[in-house]
Amino acid sequence: MSVAAGTWPARVRRGAGRGRAWLALAGRGVVARWRGSLQIRVVTSALAFGVAALSGLGWFLSDRIADGLYEDRLSQILGDSASSTQQAQERFTASAGDRASVPDVERLLADVVGQLRVGGSGERRDVFLLAAPNQPSRTFANDQVTAADRVSLITSELRAQVRESDVQLWMPVGIPVDGEPPVPGVVVGSTVTVPTVGTYELYYLYDLSSEQQTLAFIQRVLLLGAVALVAVLGALTWLVTRTAVQPVRAAARVAERLADGLLSERMAVRGEDEMATLARSFNEMAESLQLQIHRMEDLSRLQRRFVSDVSHELKTPLTTIRMAAEILHSSRDRLDPAAARSAELLTAQLDRFEALLADLLEMSRFDAGAAMLDAERRDVREVVVGAVDQASALAASKGVWLSADLPAEQVIADVDPRRVERILRNLLVNAIEHAEGNPVEVTLAADENVLAIRVRDHGVGMTPEEAEHVFDRFWRADPARARTTGGTGLGLAISQEDARLHGGRLEVWSRPGLGASFLLTLPRRAGITIEASPLSLEPEEAPVPEPRVEEGAAAADPAAVPDLDRLEA
Ligand SMILES: Nc1ncnc2c1ncn2[C@@H]1O[C@H](COP(=O)(O)OP(=O)(O)O)[C@@H](O)[C@H]1O
Ligand SMILES: [Mg+2]
Numbered sequence: 001m002s003v004a005a006g007t008w009p010a011r012v013r014r015g016a017g018r019g020r021a022w023l024a025l026a027g028r029g030v031v032a033r034w035r036g037s038l039q040i041r042v043v044t045s046a047l048a049f050g051v052a053a054l055s056g057l058g059w060f061l062s063d064r065i066a067d068g069l070y071e072d073r074l075s076q077i078l079g080d081s082a083s084s085t086q087q088a089q090e091r092f093t094a095s096a097g098d099r100a101s102v103p104d105v106e107r108l109l110a111d112v113v114g115q116l117r118v119g120g121s122g123e124r125r126d127v128f129l130l131a132a133p134n135q136p137s138r139t140f141a142n143d144q145v146t147a148a149d150r151v152s153l154i155t156s157e158l159r160a161q162v163r164e165s166d167v168q169l170w171m172p173v174g175i176p177v178d179g180e181p182p183v184p185g186v187v188v189g190s191t192v193t194v195p196t197v198g199t200y201e202l203y204y205l206y207d208l209s210s211e212q213q214t215l216a217f218i219q220r221v222l223l224l225g226a227v228a229l230v231a232v233l234g235a236l237t238w239l240v241t242r243t244a245v246q247p248v249r250a251a252a253r254v255a256e257r258l259a260d261g262l263l264s265e266r267m268a269v270r271g272e273d274e275m276a277t278l279a280r281s282f283n284e285m286a287e288s289l290q291l292q293i294h295r296m297e298d299l300s301r302l303q304r305r306f307v308s309d310v311s312h313e314l315k316t317p318l319t320t321i322r323m324a325a326e327i328l329h330s331s332r333d334r335l336d337p338a339a340a341r342s343a344e345l346l347t348a349q350l351d352r353f354e355a356l357l358a359d360l361l362e363m364s365r366f367d368a369g370a371a372m373l374d375a376e377r378r379d380v381r382e383v384v385v386g387a388v389d390q391a392s393a394l395a396a397s398k399g400v401w402l403s404a405d406l407p408a409e410q411v412i413a414d415v416d417p418r419r420v421e422r423i424l425r426n427l428l429v430n431a432i433e434h435a436e437g438n439p440v441e442v443t444l445a446a447d448e449n450v451l452a453i454r455v456r457d458h459g460v461g462m463t464p465e466e467a468e469h470v471f472d473r474f475w476r477a478d479p480a481r482a483r484t485t486g487g488t489g490l491g492l493a494i495s496q497e498d499a500r501l502h503g504g505r506l507e508v509w510s511r512p513g514l515g516a517s518f519l520l521t522l523p524r525r526a527g528i529t530i531e532a533s534p535l536s537l538e539p540e541e542a543p544v545p546e547p548r549v550e551e552g553a554a555a556a557d558p559a560a561v562p563d564l565d566r567l568e569a
Contacts, residue, residue, distance in 0.1 A: 038248075039241045046237040047230060054226040062219050069211050074170070074186065080120045081188040081204045082168060088112050088202060092194045105141040105197055113144040116204070126150055126205040132163055132191070135198040147205070150175065154187055154203050162189040162201050175207060183209040247275040251282055263290040308364035311357050318353065325350055352488075359490040363473070366497040373416050373501050375526070380411040380420070380451055384444050387424035391432060400432045401439040411446045413524040419498040420522070423506070424453065426491040427518045431457035433487075434516065445534040451522055452535040458515035467510040471496045495520075505530060509538045 034040055091112055109129055116127045128151060129144040145151055153173045162169050168190035174182030189203040250267060257265040266286060267279040325346045332340040365371045388404050395402040424442075431440045438458035445452050462470070462477050469475045474489040492506075499506040504522035521533040 039238065039245045042241045043234055043238050047234050050230045050233040054229060058222050058226050062215070062222060065218055066215050069215055070208070073208060073211050076121070077186055077188060077204075077206045078168065078170065080123075081190075081206075083120055084116050084204070085168065085190050085192060085202055088116060089192045092192060102141055105194070106144070109141055109144045109194070109200075113146060116202075117146055119204075123206075125207070128154060128201075128203040128205070129192075130154070130159070130201045130203070132199040132201055141194075141197055150205060153185075153205065154189070158187065158189060159201060162203075163191060163199070166191075173205070175205070183207060184212055185209075244275075247278060251278065254282070254286075258286055258289070263293060304364055304367045307360060308368065311360045311364065314357055318350075318357065322350055322354070356488045356490075359488045359494060362494055363490055363497075366494070366501075371497065371501055374418065375414045375416050375502075377412055377414055378417050380413050380415060380446075380453075381406045381444060383415070383417050383420050384424060384442060384453060386417075387421045387428060388442060390421075390425055391428035394429060395432050395440065398432050398435070399437050400435045402428075402432070402442070403439060404442045404444075406444045407446065411444060411451055411524075413446075413451055413522065414526060415502060415522060416498075419501065420520075423495040423498050423520055424455070426487075426495050427455040427520070429487070430491065431455050431459070431516070431518075434461075435459040438515070443535060446524065447534045449524055449528045450530055450532075450534060451524055452533045453520045453522075454517060454535045454537075455520075456515065456517045456539065461512045461515045462510040463512055464510070467508050467516070470508050470510075471506070503528070503530070507537050514539075 034044070092108075095108055113127050113129050117124060119125050126147040127145070128147075130151075131141070131143055153175065155171075158169065158171050168188055170186055170188045173185050173187050175185040176182045185208055186206045187203055188206070189201055192200050192202045194200055247267075254265050254267050263286070266283045269276050269279045269283065325343070328335075328343040329347050332343045335343065362371075384404060384406060388402060392402055428440065428442070435457040436459040440455065440457045443454045443456070466477045470477075471492050473493045476489050496506045499520055499522065502522045503526065504520065507519045507521075508516065509519075510516035517537055517539055519533060519535060519537040521530055521535075523530055
């Protein structure tokens with residue numbers, strides 16, 4: 001994820017919000033990566049699953065191992081302490097005769113405790129020999145302990161229970177260590193009887209720190225193993241998904257290039273697996289597509305050739321016919337009325353024929369890619385005025401008011417004036433013919449890079465569905481519509497090609513009864529791409545969304561009503 005360099009200072013100044021904004025940005029980047037890559041998704045899912053499964057297993061294992069370790073150790077401790085207690089009791093019993101004084105007894109007790117300090121398995125433990133309270137004894141000997149500071153670990157509850165029980169009891173304790181957390185230990189207690197002195201409680205304190213160390217070591221090993229396993233799992237899934245995703249990526253790349261028109265692009269076929277099958281099928285598809293497109297291209301090239309050849313071939317006989325018709329036309333006064341009328345019709349239809357042929361030839365020049373832009377620096381206002389002048393005669397004959405709204409200053413642009421004038425002429429003739437006597441407005445506007453010319457009429461108009469087809473060749477909204485000037489149906493198709501040749505565009509808006517608006521947008525210099533037009537295509541006064549017209553219910557459309565009325569009138 002990248003952060004645009006320019007955004008840093010602003011963010012630093014904002015201070016508090018900066019961290020959160022950056023986090024949100026980073027978060028969005030991560031989400032985009034996650035959604036955009038199948039591989040990342042699979043690997044992270046596998047990792048999450050692996051971590052969950054391994055931590056569950058690790059927890060279970062370490063729990064079982066801890067239990068096993070402590071149980072073993074405890075049974076060993078209990079056996080050890082029982083036999084030690086028995087030995088101590090035996091010594092006390094055996095020495096029943098040779099005690100004379102309290103110091104003698106205390107020496108005996110200290111002696112026994114000293115011996116008990118080392119257990120049966122050679123391990124050191126703390127021993128506490130505590131006199132049971134409230135004894136009706138004449139002799140009293142002090143308690144014997146090996147670690148006075150740890151006597152407090154033996155709670156009075158434990159002592160009471162030990163006195164009452166005739167088996168040994170045990171209790172887990174935490175043995176305090178200076179400046180460190182306490183280490184686990186076990187206190188085992190039972191009673192012994194010292195003849196003539198009384199009952200004593202004998203406790204052993206065992207240290208379990210070595211078990212704890214063992215457990216910690218095992219846990220470390222388990223954790224290390226889990227981390228290694230997760231890493232291996234991640235690497236494996238990454239490798240596996242990469243092998244699966246790479247051919248898909250390759251296919252996407254090739255498909256993109258195919259879509260860009262590089263029809264000979266193919267996928268590499270490796271091996272015999274499913275991926276190879278995918279690549280082979282993909283290539284077969286591309287092959288047949290290429291074949292089909294070539295066939296269609298050939299066909300359309302042939303058709304274009306045919307149209308162009310036919311048009312050229314027709315030119316010569318047409319010239320001859322034209323000359324003959326001229327002669328007939330000029331001598332029509334001497335003909336009988338029926339023949340004179342025919343001569344007039346012939347000339348009129350010849351005009352149309354010539355116009356059609358000229359348009360056909362122009363169209364085939366566009367199709368063959370032979371149309372060239374003959375651009376020059378011109379004030380576009382002049383071009384507009386020229387086209388309006390040419391159309392004014394037709395407008396006058398139709399009773400249509402023609403107005404032009406031009407900027408006060410020059411609109412200099414690199415355009416092909418012949419083509420721009422042809423576009424405008426066609427737009428104006430169309431508008432005047434369909435205006436039904438309403439005014440037609442031409443507007444020119446420009447900004448730094450782009451200029452726009454709009455031709456707006458308020459005549460019959462078209463439905464949006466019809467408007468979609470106005471640039472189609474030979475398309476007419478109503479072929480039966482009375483045509484006086486009589487276009488060829490190629491006018492707007494040629495106009496659009498002319499606009500495209502400039503790197504511009506020609507758009508249409510129209511509604512039945514509200515007229516039509518044609519907007520021509522052209523770059524003022526070569527190399528400028530058009531983003532927005534200085535003029536709007538749709539008129540502001542248009543009623544915004546129309547209710548959708550159901551089939552056969554045209555009258556439900558309010559905009560259509562005045563149009564129908566007017567047509568009937
Ligand atoms: N201003 C307009 N108002 C209504 N319909 C229009 C207008 N301009 C064009 N059209 C429709 O688009 C069709 C195609 O126009 P065009 O390509 O110029 O061919 P032509 O003018 O030779 O018929 C016209 O026949 C007409 O039905
Ligand atoms: Mg036309």
